[in-house]
Amino acid sequence: MNRHHAFTNGYAAYPRGHGSTFSISPHRFQPRPQPALRRRKQLIQRLFLIGGVSLLLLVLIFPSWRAALLPVVSLGLLSSGEDTQIQTVRYYDLSAVQGTGNGWEKGERVLMCTPLRDASSHLPMFFSHLRNMTYPHHLIDLAFLVSDSKDDTLGMLNRMLEELQTDSDPKMPYGEISVIQKDFGQKVTQDVESRHGFAAQAGRRKLMAQARNWLLSATLRPTHSWVYWRDADVETAPFTIIEDLMRHDKDVIVPNVWRPLPDWLGGEQPYDLNSWQESETALALAETLDEDAVIVEGYAEYATWRPHLAYLRDPYGDPDMEMELDGVGGVSILAKAKVFRSGVHFPAFSFEKHAETEAFGKMAKRMGFSVVGLPHYTIWHLYEPSVDDLRHMEEMEEERKAREKEESEQAERSARVNNLFRDIKPESEADNAIIRDNMQTEKDELTASENPKKPEAGKAEEATAQKPPKVPGQEDQKASDSWKSKDLKDAEEVPAIKPAKEQAGVAHDE
């Protein structure tokens, strides 16, 4: 793997090619005797002269090198020694990167952080989002942390970045890109079940917190006004999400995060339950827990009765409506860089009985920053069926197959019975038909007069009349009815029970 690979295209946040950074070594400073200093100066001058002459010769011999060599020549010979030193010093006015509500007009740089773990299956979708984002790409620096991955996340990431940064559309390439690699010994396997299991939560969240802190501290530069945290497994989000969140001009802001579900599970469900407002019940609960305990939201084990951002969603509500939050979820957080510069981070320990993003929200609040969520502005997390869901889907499939089998058997049986009758009494067939028709007409008239508004009843009667011994049509109806009601029951159970169980997409991951 080419770990120090730099993309040739893209927009540099820093001017390149001006040598290494300036460093000061105070312990080496001491007055030197004058002659030594002079000798040194002469030596340096001679070296410069030799270097210059050889460069000149090179340029004469290889005219094509001129473009590459001229800047070096001008640095080395045309500017004085003092200038060279000053060019290695960088000045930053951090009051200019506080972050404002219309950052894209002011050229404010955003650092977009994405932690990745065994995420190769999500990367194509993630890069599709990247391509669609409307915030000027050259103002966004990307930072990835690849940790504890067993799949080819890193290789795939490199390939897709290469493709993105060499895109012929000048609006496509992003700014500087950092790929950070570090394992955190995340032992819990990454399948949905164990990721979301209650027992695993506290430890998992603490490791995630460390991963976020490593990623941010390694990549936040003095040029960044904003930090946007975005998970790789978001399925649907507005292309304008960064601007939409930025417009609110808050220190920390999150959208609502839901996930789509198969129809039999109700079609959709709140996903990120980590964005909430503090409640009296939760504070009282926190009092009873020991110092290192970590409350994780969305589990029956901790009934906190907090107002969750997710549950307040109204699909037709005003997407600009704000709600004050204490804890935040990490699927998509836009924060001003000054929040992190001030020391707010993702606690990898119990801070006010919380860890990671929830504790980040609490800490930001404690430091006087604004923390809000948008209940009616929703992004959609990918739906990954849990083991339970998969089992249920299998059962449904089996029952469907059994039903089909029974139906075809029944059809076969009645066909055989019909043939039997035809063989025994072929001559009475016509008479029977006439009688049947008469009976039918009578019955139809009867039902129509009795029950004029029930067409299904008439149909059922029809079926009965045509196939006296068995009523497969009606049985079907019954079967699918019980089926439907089972589905409905499940669907109704979802909001009530699922969120409290592991299935309720409690926490976000990666």
Ligand SMILES: *[C@@H]1O[C@H](CO)[C@@H](O)[C@H](O)[C@H]1NC(C)=O
């Ligand atoms: C990006 O935009 C294209 C074209 O509008 C669309 O087909 C695609 O689904 C979008 N990608 C995502 C991840 O939303």
